[in-house]
Amino acid sequence: MQWDLGLQGLAVLGAMSLGFGVVAGLLAGNGWVHRLWATAICTVACFGVGLLTSEWLFGWAxxxxxxxxxxxxxxxxxxxxxLFTTAAVVLVMRYLAHRWTRSSSSLR
Known part of the structure; x- marks a missing residue:
């Protein structure tokens, strides 16, 4: 496998990942800390999945x-x-936020 991703391609991938991360942060749930975590996790996940998709799954083309x-x-x-990565991150973050809120309210 030959990695042929250039600097412009990396910049576009980074910008797309950051955009999807911001969308995930807006959709993720309550509180700015939770939204910040969702943004960071989704940005890193989208960058990694995008890199693997472009260079490993479609590197032959x-x-x-x-x-x-x-x-x-x-x-x-x-x-x-x-898009699929962002949907997965948002669903997991919303589930964890709901679960954390439910468990912290039962401790009171």
Whole structure:
């Protein structure tokens, strides 16, 4: 496997990951600390999943096979994988927030 992701592709991946992280933070739940954690976790997860999607799952494809391709980044495939990653992070964070709120109220 050859890694052909350039600096522009990494910058686009980072910007997309940060955007999805902010969306996850807005949808995640209560309190700014919880939202900040959701933003950070989702940003890192989207970057990692996007990197694996672009370079491992679709690393075999040429630029003609995958359009649009931004400096080695399979943009559409990364957008789709980031959407699923964000949905998973938001669901888990909301579940954990609900569970934590329920358990802390039963301690009182």
């Amino acid at each position: 040429t630029e003609e096979d995958l359009q649009p391709n931004v400096d080695g980044l399979s943009r559409d495939e990364v957008l789709l994988s980031s």
